[in-house]
Amino acid sequence: MGIGRNDEAARHYQMVLEREPTDPEALNSMGALLQLRGRLDEAIGYYRRSLDLDARSAPPHYNLAQALRAKGNISEAIRHYERAIGLTPRDYEAHWGLAIALARAGRQDEAVVHFEDAISLNAANPALVTDFSVFLNDRGVALADKGRPDEASAAFDRALQIRPHFPEALVNRGVRLAATGQFDRAIASYSEALALKPDFAQGLAVLANALYKKGERDEAMANYRRALATQPDNLSALVGLGAALTELGELEQAEFTLRRALALRPDDPDALINLGGLLYKRGAFHEAAASFRKALSARPSDPDAYYNLGLAMYRTGDRDAAIASYQRALALKPDYRLALMNLGVALEDKGELEDAIAVYQKVVTLRPAQALGHYYLGLALARAGRHAQARKALAEALRLDPGLK
DSSP states (O other): OOHHHHHHHHHHHHHHHHHOTTOHHHHHHHHHHHHHTTOHHHHHHHHHHHHHHOTTOHHHHHHHHHHHHHHTOHHHHHHHHHHHHHHOTTOHHHHHHHHHHHHHTTOHHHHHHHHHHHHHHOTTOHHHHHHHHHHHHHHHHHHHHTTOHHHHHHHHHHHHHHOSOOHHHHHHHHHHHHHTTOHHHHHHHHHHHHHHOTTOHHHHHHHHHHHHHTTOHHHHHHHHHHHHHHOTTOHHHHHHHHHHHHHTTOHHHHHHHHHHHHHHOTTOHHHHHHHHHHHHHTTOHHHHHHHHHHHHHHOTTOHHHHHHHHHHHHHHTOHHHHHHHHHHHHHHOTTOHHHHHHHHHHHHHTTOHHHHHHHHHHHHHHOTTOHHHHHHHHHHHHHTTOHHHHHHHHHHHHHHOTTOO
16 A cells, blocks of 8 residues: 555544544554554554454454564563464464464474464465575574484475475585585585575585595585685585584694684684684694584584593593593494593503403404404404413404504
């Protein structure tokens, strides 16, 4: 409605209300006109007067809920959306508004239900489809951050079901696929996103990560650089490029890149872990340990960070701290073979041979076809004077890998 027609309508309803001040429909309509002008407090007053006269009319409940939501009064807005839906259950706009309010209140599961109800009633509304798909994408990210990957994947899949050409959801779905080692499917999802949005820096960065994991290093490095050319402060690209440069031995450039990432987000756990790994490579073990500890402050349930902290503390000579870190890693990931192996080594160094032997036995149970576990077990058994068992373990190690000496 144009400004002129809006003013004309306001005069009309004002005249109606002068003649009949208890007309609930006119009160509701006057409130809607005031809301269009941004005069929310006055609009809310008219809606309340309308409802005082006719509490079983759905439109003023819905309009009041919209105004209250705009004012940030979410709990009361939810109550009026629910009243509107109770009176007109097939009003997709009321379900839509309630879904948004519930999401803002942190009641995500209930929000999903009402978004689905709204979509089932009007799947052709492009703004509704956009709102729901964005909600699902954001929900998927939050679920992934909470360690609920299957639910996150389901949210991304549903977002793409209702809005197939949604670059952000395509990228996030790819991230979940890559996390489970499905790099080809992840790359396909990233490529689909980039076909829709070629300069999508985050898409380029995660594509580079997947390509690097697959061993396609030249293409990965090119995509990291494309991402940073598009968005110089893209955190994922900086962290990924820094890790790649570290692995390639370009430590000076890697450190520069990782510190750029940390200047943007000082507590980013991935940047801190990668910086810790770089410092470890340089022999700066105390500094590496500090970086791993800071990463754990941000992400305290990361078994890899505990494992890396254990490696660094072992190299500083603090065997007790190393053992404690390996044990924390194993508490989070009981089948973490590298943590078990290094825990065994640290225990053996402390002279705790029987404990070390028990750990090595877990290693060979986990990976019976891997020679190194049998080898370390054999050496520890020999040191403990259990020579017959040692010979058997060493023989098995040599059978699996004749190159061991």
